[in-house]
Amino acid sequence: MITELAVERVEFTCGACWHRWSVDYDVQRNLDGRGEEWEYFYRDNVAVPSPYTADGAPPCEHCGRHWVGHLVARRPVPLPGTPDAPRSRVPAKGLLRPERHLAPLLGADGHPQPAPAPAPDPRPADTA
Numbered sequence: 001m002i003t004e005l006a007v008e009r010v011e012f013t014c015g016a017c018w019h020r021w022s023v024d025y026d027v028q029r030n031l032d033g034r035g036e037e038w039e040y041f042y043r044d045n046v047a048v049p050s051p052y053t054a055d056g057a058p059p060c061e062h063c064g065r066h067w068v069g070h071l072v073a074r075r076p077v078p079l080p081g082t083p084d085a086p087r088s089r090v091p092a093k094g095l096l097r098p099e100r101h102l103a104p105l106l107g108a109d110g111h112p113q114p115a116p117a118p119a120p121d122p123r124p125a126d127t128a
Contacts, residue, residue: 003037004029005077010051010069011114014060020114022072025051043108
């Protein structure tokens with residue numbers, strides 16, 4: 001049973017070249033038949049390992065190293081079934097916004113990226 005749906009923005013900072021980037025993941029939490037809860041992560045509709053683990057950390061696009069991400073923002077997606085939620089019946093096949101099948105997918109990295117960190121000042125510190 002699905003217990004939570006959310007979009008999580010995960011930020012990565014490469015410890016080798018200091019490049020920063022962020023990625024949006026669709027996260028689904030499920031309760032199995034034994035009462036254990038599991039998380040599933042998706043990036044652009046593809047199942048991926050957790051970005052919070054070394055196995056799921058994507059490579060830096062500049063140097064290829066992998067660094068575990070950290071959560072910077074999240075948006076819960078309401079689960080269906082709330083009695084007071086407005087709803088619309090879906091008409092016969094193809095009659096409700098058929099263009100939704102042709103709309104481009106929102107990419108996991110299709111949002112503004114973090115500003116680059118300022119370069120360190122190469123001048124020696126003043127010791128006056």
